[in-house]
Amino acid sequence: MSVPFYVSPEQVMRDKADFARKGIARGRSVVVLQYNDGIAFVAENPSRALHKVSELYDRIGFAAVGKYNEFESLRVAGVRLADMRGYSYDRSDVTGRSLANAYAQTLGSIFTETAKPFEVEIVVAEVGATSAEDQIYRLLFDGSVGDEQGFVAMGGSADAIAASLAVHWRNSWTLQEAVRGAVELLAEHGDDEPRHLDASHLEVAVLDRTRPRRAFQRLTFDALAALLES
Secondary structure: OOOOOOOOHHHHHHHHHHHHHHHHHOOOOEEEEEEOOEEEEEEEOOOOOOOOEEEEEOOEEEEEEEOHHHHHHHHHHHHHHHHHHHHHOOHHHOOHHHHHHHHHHHHHHHHHHOOOOOOEEEEEEEOOOOHHHOEEEEEOOOOOEEEEOOEEEEOOOHHHHHHHHHHHOOOOOOHHHHHHHHHHHHHHHOOOOOOOOOHHHEEEEEEEOOOOOOOEEEOOHHHHHHHHHO
16 A cells, blocks of 8 residues: 655645745846835836736735736736725725735635645835825735835845845935836846846836825836936
């Protein structure tokens, strides 16, 4: 009689985590950072149709790295949850914290209960009336959630980019300074050698606290090119 093959739960969790980390690291990086009038999302993404950055609700944005079909399903679920909560109760009841908690539960369940974890890392950001009220939540593939201050980098060379931001980032940066700073780091750390990234290689959006209700705005090619060139 053959002995059943046994793998300890700890080893299964480690294997799942390693698998997810490798998948996420293969993707191009995304940087989310505060500037003086809101929060900027800067992603290396040449596609004009497949977005890494999107709006979830009035003043809440979403950014992701990893497998597109997996984080897109999370984005759609977040939009539906936000719409349902805003319709059933009040628009002010939809918060970045509540959406981050919902994502954490979903990712945690997938990681522990299914054979294959999601190869994704996401950020849920909410812009407040002042920079002190801004919220940036980073969610890992296993449902772990962190409340980030100032900036966060995901995917690819995230560690090197975050280390540089820790030295150079200032919350008094203008939008132009924030975008240029993020693009320079993406170009410097995105490959073995520094590269040049222009507007055609980038996807940039902002949560602008000066806008009346819907703070999310995706920068057009011309607007982004003007920011990078002026």
